[in-house]
Every structure is written in structure tokens, then in C-alpha cells.
Amino acid sequence: MKNKEHDYYDKLANWSFEDINYTSEVFTDWIYEQEIKKLTNEYSKILDLGTAAGEKVLKTFPDCAEILGTDFSSKMIEAANKNLLNSGRKNITFRVMNNLNMDTPDNYFDLVTARHTITDPVQIYKTLKENGRLLIRGVDKLDCWLLKKMFGRGQCYYDTKPISQVDFEAVIDAGFKDVELIPLHVVEYYQTPEDLYALLVKTPILDDFDEKLPIENNILKKYVDQNTTQKGIKLVRRYYGITGKK
């Protein structure tokens, strides 16, 4: 399963959604990018786990002393290094590392970020300085639930305990203080069915969505018919944020 995930991300080699036309309405006053800015200053050292091709780091992370972005996909890191060259940004490095086998120094980073990727809070705790912060953003079980229910499958579909709860408890168990779990409510509107297709082909929301199979297309068409609004095709997202302090 782990190899399958690695190969899936290696094949994609980017995590950019710029070609997909959609809008978002955010219903929670907790914005990941703003939280990063609140927790850092020009002297901060940040580690971004599962950084993909560095899209978020290069576009949204503040300038600071050091940012290391890591990913287990060498293709992602290759693309991240190209994006870095084109960005003109300084003090940023990208390299291959498995989040479950971290080799970063102990007591080194002020902030570890992990957006939509797997984490091991025990290893993150070790690499953080005293009073260093952890910031996680994840995709929860009930994300795109109507759609997943129609397909009878999808990301976290069969989880008995929501992944937000599992992560929250793992962060507490690793020894973090001031741990908070924040549910994040977002509604997205996709401009056309093709935009929604593009999302589903690119992401693991439905696990191996195959737009070439008529049966898959028929279910999706039904979803589009039932969820088309004046703003576009509605997709209800359920994310979560977790913060903690070493």
C-alpha cells in the first residue's frame, strides 16, 4: 500500500490545482497559511513534511532563516527544486525524506508543518526545539461525504475512528502541550463537470477514480445533477487543523 502511494505521487510529480476552475467558501476562522505566519518570524527554522513540488512553501510560507521541504517522492523533489529556481526565493531547500523515517537533527526546528500528508508526532517532537510548534492540516473522514457515499468508497471511507481524532490523540501521546484540534469547514464550487473530474482523477478522494468506466461516469453524472447550484457544482470539504507545542 505504501509503495502504491509512493508510485502514485511519483507519477503525478506536482500538487498544483491551478488548471482546475473552482471557488471556495471558508466557514472557519482558522487559516493554515495565516497560522504559519503567526507562529514564525525572520529567525525561524521551518520543516515542511510531504511538501510535494513545494507549491505551498514557495507561494505561501513567509521569508525566514531556513525552510526545509521534504517528500518521499524523488520526482516531487526534482520538481520542487525546479520550482525553487524559478521562484527566486532564498533560504529554502528541498530533499527526499520519508515522514515515517525522519533523519533531521534533534532539537532543531521552530516549526514543523504537515499539510495533507502522513505524520509521526514522536519523530516530529524530537526534531523540534523546546517550545517549538507543530501545525498539521488534514483531510477528515467526512470530506466529500455525499460523493463518497454515492460511490460506496473513498478516502477514509471505512475508518471506524475519524483520522482527525487518531492524529489528535497521537500528538498528545507524543508529549505535545497545548494541543488543539480545529474542525475546518469549506465548501467548494466546481465550474464544470470537467473541473470536478480533473480533481477526482488527480486526488485520492475516491481511490482510483476511472473516468473511462461508464459506471463511474454515471454515478458522477448523478452527483453533478443533484449538486449543481448557481455558484457551480457543490463539494463539501471537511478538513482539520492540529496545533501543539513541545
Ligand SMILES: C[S@@+](CC[C@H](N)C(=O)[O-])C[C@H]1O[C@@H](n2cnc3c(N)ncnc32)[C@H](O)[C@@H]1O
Ligand atoms: C496530498 S499531497 C500534499 C502536498 C502538500 N503538503 C500540500 O498540501 O499541497 C501529499 C504529499 O505527501 C507525500 N507523502 C505521502 N506519504 C509520505 C511519506 N511517508 N513520507 C514523505 N512524504 C510523503 C506525497 O508524496 C505527496 O507529495
